[in-house]
Amino acid sequence: MNTFKKLTIGLGVAGLLGGLSSQALAHDEExxxxxxxxxxxxxxxxxxxxxxxxxGLGTLFVDPDTLPAGPFLAYDREGRLSATVYMTPLAALEEGTAFNDMAVGRHHAESVDIYYNAGHPGVDEPHAHVVLFHDSEAKARLSP
Known part of the structure; x- marks a missing residue:
């Protein structure tokens, strides 16, 4: 179990679900x-x-039950949803794992970036970042 999962379980996040699925929330754009x-x-x-x-990613929020892949919701400094980010472990992809029907923060994506990440707290293993930018200014808003 990765560090992020341990921390969030310790915080009792699973109890906050209140019967709502992350899929339903992720498709409620408003x-x-x-x-x-x-x-x-x-x-x-x-x-x-x-x-x-x-x-490059902004302020991230995630449903711990969707780890490690996400979606991670990426907000700019004004608190606007700017991107949906997935962190798909390369080993899982090489083993044939499919990440199907993943939720999105918004149904429109203006552009997509995909790049390698060697690992970081929360997703320790090498993985691909797949970033769906939701409007033409989103990438700039998430920059330093």
């Missing part, structure tokens, strides 16, 4: 448009030793 999103999403920087705003 509920996610402004930070903070409602439970079961938690702020990543509250659970891990990461900065509140990560240059």
């Amino acid at each position: 509920a996610l448009r402004q930070a903070p999103p409602t439970a079961p999403f938690i702020k990543v920087s509250d659970a891990l030793p990461l900065p509140e705003f990560i240059p």
Whole structure:
């Protein structure tokens, strides 16, 4: 079990679900448009030793039950949902794991970036970041 999962279980996040599925919340665009999103999403920087705003990704929120892949909801400094991020472990992909029917923060994506990450707190193993930017200005808003 990775560090992020241990921390969030310790915080009792699973009890916050209140019968709502992350799939339903992730497809309710209005509920996610402004930070903070409602439970079961938690702020990543509250659970891990990461900065509140990560240059290029923004302020991240995730439903711990969807780890490690996500979706991570990425908000700009004004609290606007700017991107949906997935962190798919390379080993899982090489073993044939499919990540199907993953939720999105918004149904529109203006552009997509995909890049390698060697690992960081929360997703310790090498993985691919798949970043769906939801409007033409989103990437700039998430920059330093």
